[in-house]
Amino acid sequence: MGTPVGEGLAKRLLVFHLPLFFFIVFTLFPFYWMFVTSIKSTHETYNRNVNPYIPVACTTAIAEQVKGFQFSGSALMENCFYHWRYLLRDTLFVQWLKNTLFIAIVSTIVSLFAGITAAYALARLKFRGVDTFGVLIFITYLVPPTLLFIPLSDLIGDMPLLHWSLLNNPWGLIVAYPTFLVPFCTWLLTGYFRTIPKELEEAAMIDGATRIQAMVRIVLPLALPGVVSAGIFAFTLSANEFLYALIFISDAANKTVPVGIVSELIKGDVFYWGELMAGALLGSIPVAVIYSFFVEHYVAGITGAVKG
Amino acid sequence: MGSLEPRCPVARGKIGRMEEKVQRDAGEEVAHASLPPSVEESAASCLATIRTAAWSRQRAIGLLERPDVLGYLLMLPAAFIIFSFIAYPFGWGVWMSLTNKEVGMSWSRVSFIGLWNYVHLWTTDGVFWNAVRNSFLYTGIATAVKWVLGIWLAVLLNRMVRFQRIIRAAILLPWIIPTVLSTIAFLWIFDPDFSVINWTLRRFYTWMGWGYVKGPLWLGDPTLALMSVTFVNIWRGIPFYAIAFLAGLQTIEPDLYEAAAIDGASGWQRFWHVTLPGIKPITVVVIVFSIIVTFSDFQIVYVLTRGGPANSTHLFATYAYQIAMVGTRLGLGAAVSLFMFPVLALVIVYQLVYLRKEHR
Numbered sequence: 048m049g050t051p052v053g054e055g056l057a058k059r060l061l062v063f064h065l066p067l068f069f070f071i072v073f074t075l076f077p078f079y080w081m082f083v084t085s086i087k088s089t090h091e092t093y094n095r096n097v098n099p100y101i102p103v104a105c106t107t108a109i110a111e112q113v114k115g116f117q118f119s120g121s122a123l124m125e126n127c128f129y130h131w132r133y134l135l136r137d138t139l140f141v142q143w144l145k146n147t148l149f150i151a152i153v154s155t156i157v158s159l160f161a162g163i164t165a166a167y168a169l170a171r172l173k174f175r176g177v178d179t180f181g182v183l184i185f186i187t188y189l190v191p192p193t194l195l196f197i198p199l200s201d202l203i204g205d206m207p208l209l210h211w212s213l214l215n216n217p218w219g220l221i222v223a224y225p226t227f228l229v230p231f232c233t234w235l236l237t238g239y240f241r242t243i244p245k246e247l248e249e250a251a252m253i254d255g256a257t258r259i260q261a262m263v264r265i266v267l268p269l270a271l272p273g274v275v276s277a278g279i280f281a282f283t284l285s286a287n288e289f290l291y292a293l294i295f296i297s298d299a300a301n302k303t304v305p306v307g308i309v310s311e312l313i314k315g316d317v318f319y320w321g322e323l324m325a326g327a328l329l330g331s332i333p334v335a336v337i338y339s340f341f342v343e344h345y346v347a348g349i350t351g352a353v354k355g
Numbered sequence: 356m357g358s359l360e361p362r363c364p365v366a367r368g369k370i371g372r373m374e375e376k377v378q379r380d381a382g383e384e385v386a387h388a389s390l391p392p393s394v395e396e397s398a399a400s401c402l403a404t405i406r407t408a409a410w411s412r413q414r415a416i417g418l419l420e421r422p423d424v425l426g427y428l429l430m431l432p433a434a435f436i437i438f439s440f441i442a443y444p445f446g447w448g449v450w451m452s453l454t455n456k457e458v459g460m461s462w463s464r465v466s467f468i469g470l471w472n473y474v475h476l477w478t479t480d481g482v483f484w485n486a487v488r489n490s491f492l493y494t495g496i497a498t499a500v501k502w503v504l505g506i507w508l509a510v511l512l513n514r515m516v517r518f519q520r521i522i523r524a525a526i527l528l529p530w531i532i533p534t535v536l537s538t539i540a541f542l543w544i545f546d547p548d549f550s551v552i553n554w555t556l557r558r559f560y561t562w563m564g565w566g567y568v569k570g571p572l573w574l575g576d577p578t579l580a581l582m583s584v585t586f587v588n589i590w591r592g593i594p595f596y597a598i599a600f601l602a603g604l605q606t607i608e609p610d611l612y613e614a615a616a617i618d619g620a621s622g623w624q625r626f627w628h629v630t631l632p633g634i635k636p637i638t639v640v641v642i643v644f645s646i647i648v649t650f651s652d653f654q655i656v657y658v659l660t661r662g663g664p665a666n667s668t669h670l671f672a673t674y675a676y677q678i679a680m681v682g683t684r685l686g687l688g689a690a691v692s693l694f695m696f697p698v699l700a701l702v703i704v705y706q707l708v709y710l711r712k713e714h715r
Contacts, residue, residue, distance in 0.1 A: 067511045067522075070504075074526050074594070077540045080551060084543060092549060099551050165433035174426035182707065184433070187441050189644075189703050191651035193672035194696065195441065197679045197689045198448035201456075207443075226440045229433050258420055287533040289654050290672075294680060305535045309658060320543055327539050331532035338531040339524040 078328075085325035086127045092320055102127070130321030131329075140326055142300055143307035150217050150303060151285040154224035159278050161225065162232025167262055169233065170240035171248075181237070188230035192290050199223060200294050219295045220303075224288060228281045235280070239273030240266065276341045283334050304330040452690040458683035465686075472690035483691065486669040489581060490695075493670060494650045497588045498642060504589070505596025505641075510630070512597060513604045523598065530594035538658040541587045545573035545659070577667035580660050584668055587655050592645060599641045603634035636713060643706040650702075651695055671695045 084092060087102045097103055108126035112118060124132060134140050168174075169181050203219045204212050213219030247269070248261040256264070267274070292306045299311050308326040312319045418424045452472055456465045476483045512523060529537060547553050553570030560568040574580045607629065615625045653672040656662060662669040662677055669677065671692060679688025 063511060063514060066507065067515075070508050070511070070593075071522065071525065073590070074529055077537060077544065077590070078528065080544055081540045095549060095554070099549070099554050161432035161436055164429040164431075168426045168429035172422040172426040172429070174423035177426060180430055180434070183437065185707070186703055187437050189647055189699070189706070190441060190445075191647060191672075191695075191699070193651040193653050193675070194692055194699065195444050195448060197675065197685055197692060198444040198451055199440070200680075201451065201685060202444055202447060222440065225436045229436050233433055257416060258422075258425060283531070289533070289535050289657075290676075293657075294676075305533045309535050309539065318543075323539050324543070327536035330536050335528055335532055338527065 081324040081328050085130050085321050085328060087321065088126070088129065089321060130319075131325045134322045134325045134329070138322065138326075139299055139302070139307060139311065140304075140329070143302050143304045144330075146217060146301060147286050147303040150220045150224070151282050154221045154228060154285050155278055155281040157221070158225045158228035158232050158281050159274065161229045162236055162277060162281075163267070163274065165229070165233045166236035166240055167266065169237045171245070171262075171266075184230050184233050184237075187226075188234050192227060192288075195226070196290055196294060199226075199291070203295055214295055215297045215301055216295075217301065220285075220288075220291055223291045223295065224285045228284060231284065232277045232281055235277045236270070236273055239270050239277075243269050279337055279341050283337060286334060448689045448693060451686050452693050454686045455684075456686040456689075458679075458685060468686075472687045473694075475687070476690060476694070482666045482669060483674065483694075485667060486671055486674040486691075487694070489668060490650055490670045492581065493585055493588065493652070494646055497585050497592065497649050498645055500589050501592040501596050501645065502638075502642065504593050506600050506634075508593060508597035509600035509604055510626075512601050523601075527594045527598060529591045530598075534591060534654045535658050537591065538587055538655050541583075541590075542574075542659055545583055547572045547575065574660050575664055577664060580664060580668045584656055584659055587659065588649060588652065591655070592649070596641055596645070599637055600634055603637035604630065607633035639706070639709055643702055643709075646702050647699060650698060 083100065083102050086105045088104055091097060091102065091104055105127040108122050112122065165180075165184065169177060169184070200214075203223065204214045206213065213222060243266055247265050248258075251261040251265050252258065286303075287305065288303075289305050289309075292303045293310070296302050296306065299307070302310070304326075308323060308330060312323045312326060419428070453467060453469060454465045455468050455471075456462075508526070512519065512526070515522065544550055544552060547570055552573065556570045557568055560566065571579055573583045611629045611633070612625060615629050620628065651672055652670060653676065656668055656670055656673045657676070660668045662673045666674075666677075671694060675688045675692035677688075678691060679685050682688075
């Protein structure tokens, strides 16, 4: 678009740069605040007379090292990264990270499989009820977990027919997460499959390939970018999930990152603010990095706008 | 010939090769006429079975070429998951809401109590009505503010020439990181004694010479707490609106703006008559999506206030959690969350009708 011609610098500052600046500050301030809190000592955090915007002890330590031309890792550790060390060494954070990865990866694989097959059927095959299936998938995509969590927790606690309890077990979450991941993947991938020209498959089938061969060898490789982005979003959605993880898992060692941080680093009235903020940042960074690469696909998927 | 067992594994794949082998074996068997008749018989029946299997394999491949058969087959995994873990639990939830089920109560002791849970909530539960009011206020205010600010931000981003990618990625952060984690940061930001808002307020008051101010208890007063919760929702939601609207803006033909400019339309007129209609389809999708997510929200209230102070900031979801998971009354809790259903259904149906109209 560019800047409309004939607009004065003052006006441009007022209607463009200034509002944009405020939006950016508004958006990013909490992250700055998390970081600053995570590198302050507890004593400093609870001192009402120091300027809370600046981590004094840490910056002084760094300034001294820069001035004296000497590096001291232990001084940095004690003054800046005390809470980070505590989080990684003395809490179950690393275990939570492993649990989250395991649950997210398995439920993503399951959901991608079901999503790919269903999306292919919806996008390509004509059979009785295909439109109904499409509408059903769309409706289930919009059903929020908070509508289902009570009966689902009852069912996970005593699986119908099997009489197993999957409560306090990562598999309970792996069973629950496809409820929102499958509709999501199916919806995203149906749109993606539709953008691949039918003629390619038809040509392969004329040459003697069966339909399944055409699907696996022709359509899937072409749809790989869509499959990868659906997988990445499914992964992050399950890594971010909170409600089911909060209800189904009770042992501290089995928790996922979001639930572990919220429930184990706040003990009654005691808030481990430094560790909480360090954990919140550490838990967010991987997701943020992944998303920033795939954001276009995500937006296109959400809004239903056809890409490519 | 030894045991017949390994010669006849019909059920285990590679039928074609097995068939060849058995045919060979059967030929041998014919040569050795002295074999006991039982062995010959079973070899023949085995051959027949395998021939049938090979034939049905051909038939199965043929069936898979039919779009209706393959279609149902491919829908099966998704349909199974949707039926067992969405449709069935939904029905189960409706049933639970008609009983007095509690945590740890065996189903043999649970009794059917009809609509008592719903009637109880509707007629006697003040906290429930407060949650209803909060849910509508929260959704209404948050959606309206996110919509206005989202369009504004989208227009600003659309005007950007340099650094667009990096700014867009930065703006998106609130939306993409786990909600509870950013809400934890706000829990600390809203701290009345040691945190940044009230520190800044106090400094500002002294600097202006207005004397000492303690600063409000952001999460300790019912109205302020609801506003704080809404604020966090807005903070988290704006990026999604802005990025979606930005995608919408980029589909508008630049010619339309030029034509409007030639006709002498002012900036505002262009916005009203070109921009807004241009992004209408995306607006409907985004708002419907956002209403559903906001109306059924749980995490922000759970982390910031747990429904407090004095149960004044509950939404449907947090109140249902409070009753069912903290208070163990599963049946009543299921009824609370099912009260969301009419509103959600209405919004979803509207969305479906709208999409169908667009398609035509």
